[in-house]
Amino acid sequence: MSKFLGPIHFWxxxxxxxxxxIVEDILNFSETKGLNLREELYGQYGDGELKSLEEAIDVANIHGWLQDQINRVENKLAAAVTEILKADSGSMEQLKKIFYENGVKSSTLNADSTVEEAFKLISDTLLDGMPCDHAIGVISQNENEAVWKRYECVHGRFWDVAGGDISVYYLLRDEFIKGLLEKANLSYEKVDETTGKISRR
Structure with a gap:
């Protein structure tokens, strides 16, 4: 099977x-609020136990299978967050914390990490559709800062289905990025609604 799968598929x-x-942590949190979202979302979009890629993927339809997995996890995230906030709008701070902590857990950065390494990690961890979507593009990058722009929102349709607010997703996403950078000597700034920047402190 390995001859069918390339590095981009594992990435x-x-x-x-x-x-x-992140979704699993959010579902765990939802249970502390007395919500039973897990059963419904697992029923609609599959459970949270992902097998290794070699075991799970349909090699006859690699692109379609990966797109389906993206759709499932995007729908679960949007629905879970939206339902929690409908039940208790005060849950936003805890949701931010979940994203931040997952950023910390996903990070490989340290105090000596470069801007280039940090931006690569952001690209390697945040889910922005399929590579062919080209949702994010670099505007400028040097040793002191990297600036990127969102050219297409590939997440909004899932939040529309859930009856949620896509701006909530981007607030939570910002917390994930901050978590990624926690141990690095770098800071994150949201320049505007579609532009982000990381720079040396």
Whole structure:
């Protein structure tokens, strides 16, 4: 099977796994609020136990299978967050904490990490559709800062289905990035609604 799978497939599946871990933490939190979202979301979009890529993937339809996995985990995230906030709008701070802590857990950065390494990690961990979507693009990058722009929102349709607010997703995403950078001598700034920047402190 390995001859069918390339590094880009493992790279993308890892990003799906990272978002799936966030969803699982959110579902665990939802249970503390008396919500039973897990059964319904597992029924609609599959459970949170992801097998290794070699075991799980349909090699006859690699692209379609990966796109389906993205759709599942995006729908679960949007639905879980939206339902929790409908039940208790005060849960936002805990949701931010979940994203931040998952950023910390996903990080390989340290105090000596470069801007280039940090931006690569952001690209390697955040799920922005399929590589062919080209949702994010670099505007400028040097040893002191990297600036990127979102050219297409590949997440909004899932939040529409859930009856949620896509701006909530981007607030939570910002917390994930901050978590990634926690141990690095770098800071994150949201320049505007579609532009982000990391720079040396």
């Amino acid at each position: 993308l599946y890892n990003k799906i796994n990272i978002q799936n871990n």
